[in-house]
Amino acid sequence: MLISPIPRDRIADAASRTAAQGHLARFRSDESGSLMIFSLMLFVAMLFAAGLAIDFMRYESTRAQLQHTMDRAVLAAASLEQKQDPEAVVRDYFEKAGLGDYVGAVKIEEEKSSGTASFRKVRAVAGATVEPIFLNLMEDVFRPMRWSDEALGPEHRFDSMPILAVSTAEEGISDLEISMVLDLSGSMGDPSASGDTKIRELRRAAKDFVYHMQCNPNATRGSGEACEVKYGKVSISVIPYAEQVSVGPDLLGEYNVTNEHNTSFCVNFASSDFTETGLSTTSLLQRTGHFDPWYGRTSTPDEFPCKVESSRWIRPLEDEYTELYDVIDALEPRGNTSIDLGMKWGTVLLDPGTRGVVDNLIAKPVAEGSTETVIDAVFEGRPYDFGQARNMKAVILMTDGENREQHYLKPGYRAGPSEVWHYNEPDSGKSVLDVYSVYNADRDQYRWVDEDGRDYDRYDVWHESVFVGEEECSGWGASRTCVGPSGEPDQMTYPEVWAKFTTRWYDQFYWLDNPAGEDGTAVKNARLQSVCDAAKNEDILVYTIGFEVAKDSYEEQVMRNCATTVNHFFRADGMNLSDVFGAIASSINQLRLTE
Known part of the structure; x- marks a missing residue:
């Protein structure tokens, strides 16, 4: 049987296909470089994150500088010891910080006493903008996707980042x-x-x-x-x-x-x-x-x-x-x-x-x-x-x-009639003595005493009556004079007794109670x-x-x-x-x- 030879071009095509299939097989099985694309994507994301961080750091640094200067300025301006014009003080602080162009309105409220400020309130506003670098790049990246303008609207474009600093300080005398x-x-x-x-x-x-x-x-x-x-x-x-x-x-x-x-x-x-x-x-x-x-x-x-x-x-x-x-x-x-x-x-x-x-x-x-x-x-x-x-x-x-x-004074000894009666007794025609009678409720009798509490008749004698004075006479003939009892016995009120006698005078009579009480140290410390x-x-x-x-x-x-x-x-x-x-x-x- 005669075998025809295979054409050379077909052999070349077959070899080429076999080689291609081998390359594809090897490509499918070869894992080298498979993370490259992911790494590139991650790298880009990291660049964006770092860029955002830098933009926000610039923003925060400017904001902090502006707010710090504002706080110091209004505190200095509001001080009652500040002799300069408060608004000038605020603006001077910003000028020295290199932020003079950012100060807006400065409002001052002040009260004075004898020409001296007794109350001062200072309110100031400052504004600035930070132009972002990386946020602008992000906008350029996303603009072809028609995300920036259509999804968020033009007001969300990243052209600038505004900063507003407001501070109020007041100092007053309460x-x-x-x-x-x-x-x-x-x-x-x-x-x-x-x-x-x-x-x-x-x-x-x-x-x-x-x-x-x-x-x-x-x-x-x-x-x-x-x-x-x-x-x-x-x-x-x-x-x-x-x-x-x-x-x-x-x-x-x-x-x-x-x-x-x-x-x-x-x-x-x-x-x-x-x-x-x-x-x-x-x-x-x-x-x-x-x-x-x-x-x-x-x-x-x-x-x-x-x-x-x-x-x-x-x-x-x-x-x-x-x-x-x-x-x-x-x-x-x-x-x-x-x-x-x-x-x-x-x-x-x-x-x-x-x-x-x-x-x-x-x-x-x-x-x-x-x-x-x-x-x-x-x-x-x-x-x-x-x-x-x-x-x-x-x-x-x-x-x-x-x-x-x-x-x-204990209740019952502050007002009203007391157990003490007062009577004026003639003293041999020369003067009138104050005589007192102290009632004993248990005996229903009276003890006659002098101002010191001693028995008037010098005997420990109880009497049925409050006191009955007798006429005292002296002299003979035409010169004879007599002094009779001076009025009726008068029952003293407790306030009258305490105006005349101490509580110890009253307490010396054994049938009477001590009219005074007291609050001690412990009670008073607790109250304090x-x-x-x-x-x-x-x-x-x-x-x-x-x-x-x-x-x-x-x-x-x-x-x-x-x-x-x-x-x-x-x-x-x-x-x-x-x-x-x-x-x-x-x-x-x-x-x-x-x-």
């Missing part, structure tokens, strides 16, 4: 309400570490304080410097306390108080009264009895828990530091210590519930026909609401010791802490001063606990009391600046 609660207990008459008496050191320190608060915080009292504090910005109430707080007739007259007597002007509080800063003007308050629980049975009553001197009356919302000088100079020490009562009245005069009382005293003349009122009209609307903007309230509570016994907590809950600043109290003593701890923080408590002695009051004044004045 309206300030202060209660100075000052210890006038007997120990304040003792010598201090300075060698002078404590009360004299207190007078000096307190006068420095009111000068700094109501006149010039940057000058020394007596320097002659002009006052910088705007009149009517700072009200100061002075609350002297000892065993009691003598409120005074004008202020106490605004409250609903029992009327057993009108000799003195104090009230007794219940423990529940110390859980809040205010005091109701409608709820009935118990007037403190005018009695002497201290002196002996033969003494004339003189050591009253509620003092009668007008120098001890509360001085509410005083407006003039020079008048406060006189008030402070008149303070005299005497009596026990009731820090809780002082603190209570201190918070009452800061509580907005007292506003009606203040308004009434603004309308009340100090005397009939006088144009001067108890409280100046500049303080109308005070005490302000708690939390009111640009208002601050503070108590300065000072003591040299601890809470001591507070005496009060309650009213301090109530004040702090209302954001009243409480500064406390332990004047020559023993270091780390319980007394010191009580005052620390009362203060707003431990840093608001100050230890002081006669050498540095003025410095302590000065430090408190500086603290308050700095806090008054609102930024």
